[in-house]
Amino acid sequence: MKYALRELIRFRFELYESFRIAIEQVMQHKTRAALTALGVMIGVLAVTLMGTAVGGIDKGFNDSLALFGKDVFYVGRWPWADVGSDWRYYRRRPRFDFDDAQRINQIIAQTPDSVLEMAVSRDDRYRTVRFEKNSIEGTRIVGTSSTYPLVSPMELDEGRFFSEHEDASGTRVVVLGYDVAEVLFPSVSPIGKNVVIHNQPFEVVGILARQGSFMGMFSMDEVVVVPQKASPSARWDHRDVDIMIKMREGADKNAAYSEIEGAVRRVRGLMPEADNDFEINRTELIEAQLGPVKQGVTVAGLFITGLSLFVGAIGIMNITFVAVRERTKEIGTRRAIGAPRRAILTQFLVEAVFICLIGGAVGLGFSYILQELGKNIMPMFPLVFSWKLMLIAVCASVATGILSGFAPALAASRLDPAEALRHD
C-alpha cells in the first residue's frame, strides 16, 4: 500500500516532467508542431461545426414547433409532404371554406367528452402592402378569425388582436408582423395608421412580437393578419382555406386524430365507404422530413471528422517516431540515470497528446469564431455551441494523441539503454 502510494507520487513527478518536456519540445519545433496539429485542428473544427449545425437544426425545429402551436392539427387539401406526380389527384379535391371551421366547432360542441378544443380557419394571399412611400410586395396576408391567437400562440409587441366584432363585420383592421411593421414604419408607431392592402385601407390595431424563424420558413414576422371577411380573398371564389384544430391539452393524439377525421367527414358529407378527400397534417410530419437532413449533416460531419483525425493521427505518429529517433541519446541518458520504461512511454505519449490538445484548442477557437460570424451572416439559422461540444473536442484530441503516440512511445520505451547511449 505504502509502496503503491510512493509509486503514484513518483508517477506524478514523471508526468509533470513529461509535460515540461512536451512544452519545451513544442517551443523548440514550432512549425513542426503547428503542421502536425493541423489535422487534429481540422478534425475538431469539423466535429464542433457539425454539432453546432445539428444543434441548430434541432433548436430551430423546436422553436418553429412552438410557432405552429402545440397540439394543433392542420386540415387541408394538401399533405405536408412532397406529393410528386400525384399533385393532380390532390388538386381535384374540393376546397375548404371559412364556414367549415364554424361547422366543426358546432360538432365539437355537440360531442360529449370531446378531446378537441377549437377549430379556426385560415387562408393565405400574397399582396402588396403599402404605407405612404414604403411598400412590400408579395406580403403574406393571413385571413382568419378573432380566435386565431387561441390556437396559434402569439404575443403582441404593441396594440391588440382584432375583436370578435371586427371579425364578424369584416372591419378593415390589420395586425402587422414584426418585420412588416419595421419596414413600413421605420420611425413612427404604426398603431392607428392606415396601410393599403390591395388598394384597400386597413387600420393597424396591433403588432406581433418578433418570433424568429427557421431557415426562412414558417415565420410570422413577415405576415399581416386580417379578419377573413376583410381579406382580399373574401371576394374570390377559389380561396384555399386551411383549418387549424387544437386538441385539449394532454389528450391522446390518436383519439384527437380520429375525432377530427369523423368531424371533417361529416362536414364534407362523405359516405362511409368513401375515402377521405382531405389531409390531417401534424407537426410530426415536418420532423420526419427534417430527420434525413440532420442525418446527412451528421454523417458528412463524422466522415470529415474521422478522415481528418485519421490523417492527423498518422502525422503525429510519424512526427513522434522522428522525435524518438532524434532523441535516442537523450532516451539512453534518461534510462541510464534511472528512468523506468514507463517514464519514457509517458513522456512521448504526453508529447503526442499535447500536440493534439493544441490542435484541438485551435480548432475549437476557429469554430467559435466561425459560428460567431455565422450568427451575423445568417441570423435566421440558430447555431448552438455547447460545453458538450467542447468536451467532445477535447476527448477526440486526447484520444487521437494516445492512439497515434502509442506505437512510437512504446518503441522508445523498449530501446536498449546501452545501445541508445551509443546513438548519435
Add this chain to the structure above:
Amino acid sequence: MTPVIDIRDVWKTYDLGETQVHALRGVSLQILPNEYVAIMGPSGSGKSTLMNMLGCLDTPTSGHYEFRGQNVAEMSDNELARVRNKELGFVFQSFNLLARSTTLRNVELPLIYAGLSPEDRHEKALKACEQVGLGNRWKHRPNELSGGQRQRVAIARALVNNPSLILADEPTGNLDSRTGEEIMALFEDLHRLGNTIVIVTHEDDIAAHAHRKLRLFDGQIVEDTLTDKGQAHKSKSR
C-alpha cells in the same frame, strides 16, 4: 566489507545470427568501497561491455554479478532502473546533458525519477552543484558553459543521488588537457571524500590518476595492478 562490485566468471555473448561474438569471456572482478579504478584496453577489448555491465545497463549472458550484495543478473528491467537511479552515477564522454535545460534542472533529473518533491530536489541539486564548483552557475544552460563546466554539471548529476559507484566513461575525452586535469582533480577530491570511482579510459596519464588499473584484452582481464598513486596510498595508510 561487502564489495560494491562482485563479478565472477561473467560471460557476455552477442548472437549475430550465424556467428557468436564473445564480448566478455569469464571476467571476475571485485571492487571494494572507496576504490578508484581505471579500466583500460583497446577498442573491441570488451571495455564498453564491461562498463555497461557494471552500470547495470546490461546483464551478463552467464556468470554471477552482485552489486552491493544484490543479485543484478536476475533483475527485471524496472529493478535495474531503480539500481541505476539509486546506486549509480554516470559521467559520459559527451556529457549527455539536456541542451534546453538549466544546470539545476539537469542535475535534478535523477531525483525526478527517484520521486523526490521539488523542494528536496532543489536543495540536493544545489548542494551537488556546490560540490563540483558550479555554485553560481545553476541558472545557466549548457550552451552558456565551457566544456569543463559542462562536465562538472554531469558530475554533479552523477553525485546528486549520493551513489555507491561513480562510473565515468572517457570523462576527459572531449576536453583539452588542462581542463581534463581539472576534472581529474575533481575526481580525486570525490575519491578522498569516500566515493567509489570507476573510470574507463584509453589514456595512460588519465589512468595514472586512479589507484588501481585493469587492462582488458579480448574479453578478459589481462592485468590488474596498483598504480604508483595506489602504491603510495597503500604505504601511507599502513
